[in-house]
Amino acid sequence: MTMTNDAPGADAPVLNTNTPDAGGPILGSTDIGGGDAPTAPDNADAQTPAATPAALPVQGADGLAPLPDNATDEQRAQFEQKLRALAGVPNSPDEYGDFDLGDKINKSSPDYALATKKFHEFGLSKKQAKGVVEEVNKWLTDKMQAAQRNEADAIKEYRAAVKRDFVKSLGGDAQFTEFSEQARRGFMASAKGAGLSEKEMSGIINIMGDDPRFVKIFNSIGKHFREDVLVTGSAPSAMGSGSSDEIFEEKFKSMFGGK
Secondary structure (H helix, E strand, C coil): CCECCCCCCCCCCECCCCCHHHCCCCCCCCCHHHCCCCCCCCCCCCCCCCCCCCCCCCCCHHHCCCCCCCCCHHHHHHHHHHHHHHHCCCCCHHHHCCCCCHHHCCCCCHHHHHHHHHHHHCCCCHHHHHHHHHHHHHHHHHHHHHHHHHHHHHHHHHHHHHHHHHHHHHCCHHHHHHHHHHHHHHHHHHHHHCCCCHHHHHHHHHHHCCCHHHHHHHHHHHCCCCHHHHHHCCCCHHHCCCCHHHHHHHHHHHHHCCC
16 A cells, blocks of 8 residues: 655655565555544545445335335236236136146136136235135145044944844854854845946945844845755745745835835
8 A cells, every 4th residue: 555745845745665574564664744644444444434325215026116105006007917917826716727736626617717816816926816825725635634534433433332232132252253244145146136246246245244134134035045046046945935036026025114
């Protein structure tokens, strides 16, 4: 840095000749003029205030400046339009599309119309709206699965309780096994006579097989069938002559008071 000499008659700047090797200061005094010359601070340039216009508005993205307090309705509408465009808000609710769900979403449904209308009103971009849809779908799926688990647990507990009571009413597990086997024979014979497939029979048993009313009905029918009937498909002689359909019809009439 150069130093200026304020002494009269000094026309040229005086350089400090002290060096670190000499043990003197890098920036020090001179003997010119009989006294120490004032030194300029290192940050002299930084202390010089810059001329900053005080009334310039702060500019945002794409030149969008904050609205003044006395903005007109037209200015506010234009500002809102630019802001929504910068945020990626579609021009209309229809432009939200299918949220990458394809055929899984029905764009003609009232739910879709309401959701996209609100997305547009709240100024959501397509990405934000898609995120909301994904979160809502996840919440609904979790809720539905939890309800299904609760229902399945409740049915399982109900069936277990009914079976315990039924076994007790028959006198124990041995009696229940014999009763159930006879009911199975009655159901199988009836189902085959009605032309049901193995898959259809299994489905009925899975749904109703532990219902005491179901077991009691087909236990009564099973009393009139032997195991060989299930193999050959022929009706036992004890039932008399006639087709299988006629035999089943007569049996059910006698069970339910028909004529």
